[in-house]
Amino acid sequence: MKLISNKKGFTLSHKNRILLSHTEDSPAVFAGTGEGHYKFNYGLFKIRDRNLQLKSCRDYSIGESSGDMVRITFECGFILTFREIQDRIHMETEQTNKELNRFKLILKASEKEHIYGCGEQYSKLDLRGQKLPIWVQEPGLGRGKDLITLIAELKQGYGGNAFTTYFSQPTFISSDNWYFHSEGTAYCEFDFRKKNEHSLLFWQLPEKLVIGVEKNAVQALSSLSAYLGRQRKPPEWVYDGMWIGMQGGRDVTSSKLQDALDAGVKTAAIWCQDWEGIRITSFGKQLFWDWKPNEELYPDFKGYMKELNSKGIRYLGYINPFLALEGPLYAEAREKNYCVKNDKGEDYYVYITTFPAAMVDLTNPAAVKWIKEVIKKDMIGKGLSGWMADFGEYVPADAVLHSGVDPQLYHNQYAADWARINYEAVEEAGKENEITYFMRAGYTGSSRYSAMNWNGDQLVNWSRDQGFATVIPGTISMGFSGIGYTHSDLGGYTTLLWLKRSKELFMRWAELSAFTQTMRTHEGNRPDSNWQFNSDGETLSHLARMTDIYVKLKPYHLTLSDEYQKSGIPPVRHPYIHYEKDKVVHKLKYQYMYGRDLMVAPVISKGKEKWKVYLPTDKWVHLWSGKDFRGGWSTVECPIGQPPVFYRKSSEYSSLFQDVGQC
Incomplete structure (x- = not known):
C-alpha cells in the first residue's frame, strides 16, 4: 500500500495500481444526507432518494501512519483508516457526524476493463456501462420492456427491471484483476458508466471497504472468495443422480x-x-x-x-x-x-x-x-x-x-x-x-x-x-x-x-x-x-x-x-478466467466453462438444428462427433440430446469425456 499526499490531495495505490485519487479538482470522497423512500409490493421494492445532499470532502488531515496503516480525518464527519491486511486494502470507517447517512466513493477505472459480480445478475453479465442498485428483492415479472412487464406493472405494480434480483451483493471484480467489496448492509448504487471511474453510492457509511489487486484473474477470484468465505462441500450423494x-x-x-x-x-x-x-x-x-x-x-x-x-x-x-x-x-x-x-x-x-x-x-x-x-x-x-x-x-x-x-x-x-x-x-x-x-x-x-x-x-x-x-x-x-x-x-x-x-x-x-x-x-x-x-x-x-x-x-x-474448496474458483465460470488475452470472450453471455476443460453453449432458442459457438484459442474436441476445433466462431449441429459442448484436448479427463460423448 502506498499513499502519496501533497497540497492538492492524496493518491492511494496498491501493487502499483492507483485505486483512489482525491484532489481539489477531482474529489473521490463525498458525504451527506438523504431520505430514502421505499414502496413495497409483493417483495418488490421501488426505491428513490429524497433531498439528497452530497458534498465533496475536501477538508481533511492525515494523522497516524505507518508502513501498513494510514488514518485520515475528514472534517465533514468521519475517519477513514487504510490498512493493508493479508495483501488486501481495508478501508475502515468511523463516523463522527451522526447525521451523515450518504457516502460516495469514486474509484479509478480503465477504459477497457470489464466488471462482473454484484450478486446474481440476469440481464447484464458484463456490468460495464451500467448503473445498478444493490438491494435484495423479488425480481418482479419481466425485465423492463417486454409485454409481461407492462401487464404486471399495470395490473399489480409488479413489473421488474434489468437489475431486480433475489441475490444482490456489494461486490464486483474487474477484468484488470482487482476487486471491491463493501461490508455495508444499506441500499447502494454502483455506477460503471464512465470510462475512467466507478461511482459507488452508499445509503450509510459502510463499516469497511475492501480492495484486492492480483496478477491474474484466477488469483483475483481466489483472493476475493477467500475473503468472502466458501460454501460447505455437498454430500457425495448429490452427484448420484437427479433430484426429481x-x-x-x-x-x-x-x-x-x-x-x-x-x-x-x-x-x-x-x-x-x-x-x-x-x-x-x-x-x-x-x-x-x-x-x-x-x-x-x-x-x-x-x-x-x-x-x-x-x-x-x-x-x-x-x-x-x-x-x-x-x-x-x-x-x-x-x-x-x-x-x-x-x-x-x-x-x-x-x-x-x-x-x-x-x-x-x-x-x-x-x-x-x-x-x-x-x-x-x-x-x-x-x-x-x-x-x-x-x-x-x-x-x-x-x-x-x-x-x-x-x-x-x-x-x-x-x-x-x-x-x-x-x-x-x-x-x-x-x-x-x-x-x-x-x-x-x-x-x-x-x-x-x-x-x-x-x-x-x-x-x-x-x-x-x-x-x-x-x-x-x-x-x-x-x-x-x-x-x-x-x-x-x-x-x-x-x-x-x-x-x-x-x-x-x-x-x-x-x-x-x-x-x-x-x-x-x-x-x-x-x-x-x-x-x-x-x-x-x-x-x-x-x-x-x-x-x-x-x-x-x-x-x-x-x-x-x-x-472450489481450495481456490474459490466456481465450477461454472466465465471463459475470461482462463483466457484473459481473448477480448471476444467478454461478449459471451450465454456460454460458460464448466471447470477448466469443458465449454458449454446451451441451445436457448426453440426449433434450432444448428448453433453458433465461440471457442478461445486452444485445442478443442466436439463432445459428440469427436471432431477437432482450434478456436474462433463455429457453427455446429445441435439436435436435441447433443447440446454444443467441447472439451480441451489436453484435459486429463479426455477419456472420461470420450465415454460421455458415446452416451
Whole structure:
C-alpha cells in the first residue's frame, strides 16, 4: 500500500495500481444526507432518494501512519483508516457526524476493463456501462420492456427491471484483476458508466471497504472468495443422480418415481415441496407454510423416508421464514412474539401472491433458536435429507425488529441470516456431511452459510429477459460473488397468462443441467399446465440419457467441487478466467466453462438444428462427433440430446469425456 499526499490531495495505490485519487479538482470522497423512500409490493421494492445532499470532502488531515496503516480525518464527519491486511486494502470507517447517512466513493477505472459480480445478475453479465442498485428483492415479472412487464406493472405494480434480483451483493471484480467489496448492509448504487471511474453510492457509511489487486484473474477470484468465505462441500450423494421435483402425496409421488426408475432415470432424490401441505390459490398450486409433515398427504412419514432410503433415494422438502396464519406454528410464534412487527406493535403481515403470512424475526435470539429447533425436530428428525430454503427478500423498510436495528439497514442482511440459521441447524444436528439445502435469496455472508443456491423463479419460456437463458449469466455472476454450488429449476417455475412449458424447453433445459453441479426439476406453480418429466416416453428417455451423462461426469463434478474448496474458483465460470488475452470472450453471455476443460453453449432458442459457438484459442474436441476445433466462431449441429459442448484436448479427463460423448 502506498499513499502519496501533497497540497492538492492524496493518491492511494496498491501493487502499483492507483485505486483512489482525491484532489481539489477531482474529489473521490463525498458525504451527506438523504431520505430514502421505499414502496413495497409483493417483495418488490421501488426505491428513490429524497433531498439528497452530497458534498465533496475536501477538508481533511492525515494523522497516524505507518508502513501498513494510514488514518485520515475528514472534517465533514468521519475517519477513514487504510490498512493493508493479508495483501488486501481495508478501508475502515468511523463516523463522527451522526447525521451523515450518504457516502460516495469514486474509484479509478480503465477504459477497457470489464466488471462482473454484484450478486446474481440476469440481464447484464458484463456490468460495464451500467448503473445498478444493490438491494435484495423479488425480481418482479419481466425485465423492463417486454409485454409481461407492462401487464404486471399495470395490473399489480409488479413489473421488474434489468437489475431486480433475489441475490444482490456489494461486490464486483474487474477484468484488470482487482476487486471491491463493501461490508455495508444499506441500499447502494454502483455506477460503471464512465470510462475512467466507478461511482459507488452508499445509503450509510459502510463499516469497511475492501480492495484486492492480483496478477491474474484466477488469483483475483481466489483472493476475493477467500475473503468472502466458501460454501460447505455437498454430500457425495448429490452427484448420484437427479433430484426429481414432484408433489401430490405418497401414492402420487411413488407412482411418479416408478415412472422415472422404469425409464432408467438415475435418481438421487425426490423433492416434494408439499411435504408440509398444499394451498390452492389463483396463482396455482402453492404450499401451506407450517413446517411439520402432513400426514394426510404423506401417511407414516418416517416410514416413507426409510422405504425410499432403502432404495438409495433421498427425500427433500421445503421451508421458508414465513408462517401460515392458520397454522399451529404461527399461533405459537405469535404468543411468544417471534415475528416481525409493524409500527403498531402488531405482527407485520406480508402478502405473497394472494395470501398474507407472518415472518420470523431473525434479530430475535429466542425466535432463531425456536425455528432452528423446528428444522432439527420436524425436518431432520423426521428423515429429510435436504430442502429448499426459500425466500429471505421481504423485510419491509418500515418494519419494527426485536433488536431495534433500522430495517433499512437490516433488510439485505436477513437473507444471509436465513442461510446461517439453516447452516447452524444442520451443524447442530451433526448432519453436515449428510444433508444439504438450497436458497434463492442472498447477500454478503451467503457464500459462508448457503449450502447451495438456485437461480430462482424463471418463466417457463425461451425469454432472454426472465426465462431459460437467464440462468446462465445468473450463475456466472454468482460465481464472482463467492458462490460455487448453483443450479436452476429444470424447466422453470412461473406459469402465467399464455405461458406454458413446452416439451422442447424441458429437454433443452435438461441438457444444460447435466453440465452443472446439480440436476433438479420443478413442476412449477401450475403443474397441470406444463410439460413434465413423465409427460411422454420420449421425454423420459431423454432425461434418462441426460442423467446418465451427469452421473458419468461424477469424477469431474467432484474435482470441480474440490477446486472450489481450495481456490474459490466456481465450477461454472466465465471463459475470461482462463483466457484473459481473448477480448471476444467478454461478449459471451450465454456460454460458460464448466471447470477448466469443458465449454458449454446451451441451445436457448426453440426449433434450432444448428448453433453458433465461440471457442478461445486452444485445442478443442466436439463432445459428440469427436471432431477437432482450434478456436474462433463455429457453427455446429445441435439436435436435441447433443447440446454444443467441447472439451480441451489436453484435459486429463479426455477419456472420461470420450465415454460421455458415446452416451
